[in-house]
Amino acid sequence: MIALRGLTKRYGAVLAVDSLDLEVHPGRVTGLLGPNGAGKSTTLRMVLGLDHPTAGRALIGGRPYRELEHPLRTVGAVLDARAVHPGRSARSHLRALARSHHIPDRRVEEVLDVVGLTEAAGRHAGGFSLGMSQRLGIASALLGDPELLIFDEPVNGLDPDGVRWIRDLTRSLAEEGRTVLLSSHLMSEMQLTADHLVVIGKGRLIADAPLDEVLEHGPGTAVRVRAPHPEDLVAALLAEGAGVERPAPGELVVTETSIERVGELAHRAGVALHELSTRGASLEQAYHELTSNNAHHTFSNGDPL
Numbered sequence: 001m002i003a004l005r006g007l008t009k010r011y012g013a014v015l016a017v018d019s020l021d022l023e024v025h026p027g028r029v030t031g032l033l034g035p036n037g038a039g040k041s042t043t044l045r046m047v048l049g050l051d052h053p054t055a056g057r058a059l060i061g062g063r064p065y066r067e068l069e070h071p072l073r074t075v076g077a078v079l080d081a082r083a084v085h086p087g088r089s090a091r092s093h094l095r096a097l098a099r100s101h102h103i104p105d106r107r108v109e110e111v112l113d114v115v116g117l118t119e120a121a122g123r124h125a126g127g128f129s130l131g132m133s134q135r136l137g138i139a140s141a142l143l144g145d146p147e148l149l150i151f152d153e154p155v156n157g158l159d160p161d162g163v164r165w166i167r168d169l170t171r172s173l174a175e176e177g178r179t180v181l182l183s184s185h186l187m188s189e190m191q192l193t194a195d196h197l198v199v200i201g202k203g204r205l206i207a208d209a210p211l212d213e214v215l216e217h218g219p220g221t222a223v224r225v226r227a228p229h230p231e232d233l234v235a236a237l238l239a240e241g242a243g244v245e246r247p248a249p250g251e252l253v254v255t256e257t258s259i260e261r262v263g264e265l266a267h268r269a270g271v272a273l274h275e276l277s278t279r280g281a282s283l284e285q286a287y288h289e290l291t292s293n294n295a296h297h298t299f300s301n302g303d304p305l
């Protein structure tokens with residue numbers, strides 16, 4: 001488990017991280033979300049002992065990173081996937097890392113296999129694509145078989161296959177009971193990957209809740225309708241108090257009702273439909289609601305955030 005206790009970082013006049021109190025638990029993927037400059041990287045750097053807090057503490061299993069006996073066996077992290085000597089091959093990079101941490105060479109072959117780099121392991125890392133560099137970074141993080149994994153913006157620059165691969169990998173690591181913390185500003189990706197979300201803005205905690213709860217705070221599910229002559233349906237929906245938007249001629253986005261009810265009203269009004277579908281609540285919308293409003297947010301556990 002990672003625990004942040006009043007974690008604060010000030011750079012001159014900039015309060016990059018402002019009294020964060022937070023616990024990141026094992027067995028699930030926690031997404032650390034926030035706009036650019038929110039303080040995500042600074043927080044992760046403090047967790048990994050790369051930056052000193054101005055106040056407060058960041059603890060891994062109850063201890064600061066610098067006091068861990070076996071750091072690589074306790075926590076694996078990828079902060080910058082390009083931070084590898086470009087002239088070294090992937091295999092020699094991993095072997096050097098393994099030897100300096102008393103990890104056997106056979107583990108290098110195992111992690112190369114897990115990340116799908118066995119074939120490319122002899123090539124210079126300097127010639128790797130961003131996706132391959134991400135895989136190599138993840139291989140380094142997995143080398144010590146740690147309980148805790150921290151990936152900063154892991155899907156940045158990856159193609160759809162790479163994105164799916166990261167999603168499956170992080171899920172299976174969490175299912176094995178590990179603590180997985182991912183940072184991202186990509187809401188759509190987080191919606192598919194994370195079980196739990198921590199949202200920060202201007203260094204402060206905005207939300208710390210299961211994904212489903214954060215989504216409930218969004219504008220909710222909408223029903224999309226395409227109909228060449230929707231006027232009678234619009235009238236019927238408005239008469240029932242539904243919300244109706246008309247983004248384009250022949251198109252409706254209907255809220256505060258159900259897809260079944262829209263279908264029934266269309267049938268009753270004799271309106272021909274060309275499409276009737278739901279648009280799921282999007283984390284992007286929920287996130288916008290959260291970050292555009294600085295008031296407290298109360299989740300179902302009753303804690304104001």
Ligand SMILES: Nc1ncnc2c1ncn2[C@@H]1O[C@H](COP(=O)(O)OP(=O)(O)OP(=O)(O)O)[C@@H](O)[C@H]1O
Nearest residue numbers: 011014016034035036037038039040041042043185
């Ligand atoms: N070494 C530094 N010196 C001065 N200011 C810094 C330093 N590092 C970060 N900051 C400032 O602290 C704030 C938080 O930055 P941080 O990089 O942690 O945000 P972030 O959420 O990771 O953003 P991004 O998504 O852009 O990486 C920003 O205002 C940034 O300019």
